[in-house]
Amino acid sequence: MQLTNETIQQKLTEKFGEVVSAFEEPWGMLTFEVQRDKMLEVMQWLRDDKEMGFTFLTDLCGVHYPDNEVERQFAAVYHMHNWVANVRIRFKAFLNGEKPEVESATPLFNEANWQERETYDFYGIVFKGHPDLRRIMNMDEMVSFPQRKEFPLEDQGRTDKDDRYFGREQPRLSVY
Amino acid sequence: MSNIVQAPVINGEGYQLTQLDKVIGLARSKSLWPLPFATSCCGIAFMATMASTYDLARFGSERPSFSPRQADMLMVMGTIAKKMGPVLRQVYEQMAEPRWVIAVGACATSGGVFDTYSVLQGIDKVIPVDVYVPGCPPRPEQILDGVMKLQELVKNEPMRRRNSPEYKALLASYGIVVN
Numbered sequence: 001m002q003l004t005n006e007t008i009q010q011k012l013t014e015k016f017g018e019v020v021s022a023f024e025e026p027w028g029m030l031t032f033e034v035q036r037d038k039m040l041e042v043m044q045w046l047r048d049d050k051e052m053g054f055t056f057l058t059d060l061c062g063v064h065y066p067d068n069e070v071e072r073q074f075a076a077v078y079h080m081h082n083w084v085a086n087v088r089i090r091f092k093a094f095l096n097g098e099k100p101e102v103e104s105a106t107p108l109f110n111e112a113n114w115q116e117r118e119t120y121d122f123y124g125i126v127f128k129g130h131p132d133l134r135r136i137m138n139m140d141e142m143v144s145f146p147q148r149k150e151f152p153l154e155d156q157g158r159t160d161k162d163d164r165y166f167g168r169e170q171p172r173l174s175v176y
Numbered sequence: 177m178s179n180i181v182q183a184p185v186i187n188g189e190g191y192q193l194t195q196l197d198k199v200i201g202l203a204r205s206k207s208l209w210p211l212p213f214a215t216s217c218c219g220i221a222f223m224a225t226m227a228s229t230y231d232l233a234r235f236g237s238e239r240p241s242f243s244p245r246q247a248d249m250l251m252v253m254g255t256i257a258k259k260m261g262p263v264l265r266q267v268y269e270q271m272a273e274p275r276w277v278i279a280v281g282a283c284a285t286s287g288g289v290f291d292t293y294s295v296l297q298g299i300d301k302v303i304p305v306d307v308y309v310p311g312c313p314p315r316p317e318q319i320l321d322g323v324m325k326l327q328e329l330v331k332n333e334p335m336r337r338r339n340s341p342e343y344k345a346l347l348a349s350y351g352i353v354v355n
Binding site for chain 2: 154158
């Protein structure tokens with residue numbers, strides 16, 4: 001039987017009820033939200049259930065939504081892929097803006113290790129139970145989490161950059 | 177050799193007098209072994225500079241040295257991420273005196289278009305630079321021009337400059353210890 005988005009959604013709702021919500025299908029890819037404390041459970045089921053078979057964690061990343069209410073200011077986004085049926089899904093766990101924490105996916109997928117380190121590096125999302133949660137891309141001395149919107153993109157130590165050439169100041173408009 | 181004429185030379189039968197400074201400077205300037213530190217597209221421009229059409233070897237840089245111990249001229253070509261900064265500095269520290277640095281291209285010179293938290297805004301934040309070559313990336317001719325500019329510096333550098341208090345102060349301002 002073909003694994004359709006409808007089947008996945010139906011099975012998920014049957015199994016987890018309130019835990020999963022906000023189903024969407026942008027560009028045909030099933031997307032939903034999952035409660036953060038149940039994230040690992042849902043992921044394990046998606047991986048181990050014979051019918052689901054999402055055995056591959058394609059990607060794991062973070063998003064910062066500074067304008068949301070405190071409980072929903074960060075999201076950890078998980079992409080999974082069923083190689084047999086060639087079906088992809090994506091789900092988000094929304095996290096607290098002041099203390100973004102979620103269970104680490106490393107017990108289920110070893111590949112989550114570096115991806116969680118990257119997400120920590122850029123967003124400061126703490127993955128509980130991660131074996132070695134430290135920066136991976138940026139230099140170790142960095143104190144900010146640069147992809148958070150409150151941190152400026154530019155290096156504050158720069159001395160010789162003219163903002164006009166970087167689109168940060170309104171260019172003088174010539175009036176004819 | 178037109179270059180030898182520049183030094184005040186007294187010629188006589190069987191002997192020639194000149195200043196040691198000038199002779200050494202001349203010799204050094206014509207045998208600058210480059211250490212290519214190429215991290216992005218300027219490195220590609222440098223490959224063209226090394227290859228037969230532009231032929232960096234004409235200027236005495238016959239042998240690109242991939243060991244900092246045997247190099248005179250560190251050519252930094254490309255974007256240096258802040259995480260790379262300490263590596264670049266270590267390479268510089270491993271070079272023996274006298275040593276010179278060329279920053280090739282906009283990124284090595286100033287960070288270029290990468291006005292961002294992760295990119296070093298010019299390698300002169302971590303090591304002293306002798307010649308800056310502009311361009312994004314520079315043409316091979318420009319890189320050659322940079323090398324020739326450096327040759328002029330080398331040729332005219334006093335023998336004892338590297339022992340001078342100014343030079344030591346310069347290195348100390350970068351936190352590099354000189355023995």
